[in-house]
Amino acid sequence: MTARRLCAHADLDGQGMHWLEPGESCPLGSGPYETREQARDSDRARAAWKAWRADPGPGKMAPHLHRMLDEACSAAGVELGAYDHRIIQWMSGWEPEVCAVLAGLITRAAAGAR
Numbered sequence: 001m002t003a004r005r006l007c008a009h010a011d012l013d014g015q016g017m018h019w020l021e022p023g024e025s026c027p028l029g030s031g032p033y034e035t036r037e038q039a040r041d042s043d044r045a046r047a048a049w050k051a052w053r054a055d056p057g058p059g060k061m062a063p064h065l066h067r068m069l070d071e072a073c074s075a076a077g078v079e080l081g082a083y084d085h086r087i088i089q090w091m092s093g094w095e096p097e098v099c100a101v102l103a104g105l106i107t108r109a110a111a112g113a114r
Helices: 036-040 043-054 062-075 082-091 096-113
Strands: 005-007 018-020
Touching: 036 096, 043 062, 043 096, 062 082, 062 096, 082 096
Parallel strands: none
Antiparallel strands: 005 018
């Protein structure tokens, strides 16, 4: 039997910590994610795909993913150094699902520290 999990994320739209049933991911897109499909279907990944579809092309997803990661860091109060920012830019070259997981980790870690 799989137990429920506590989902903790930043206070987005007045939402706070809540319980997730087995296999369920947070509707706010912060995870935790059990599968790639859950990350792909997150609000964050869908928003990146929607923005890309409005102006598709090679290399045009990265700015949307960079914004996703940067906003997660900012909302979490994470100060980025120059090298940190370089890594965020590098990570922006990965798939939206990967960036959604990273943004979710940042968001959930910040919520747990508060």
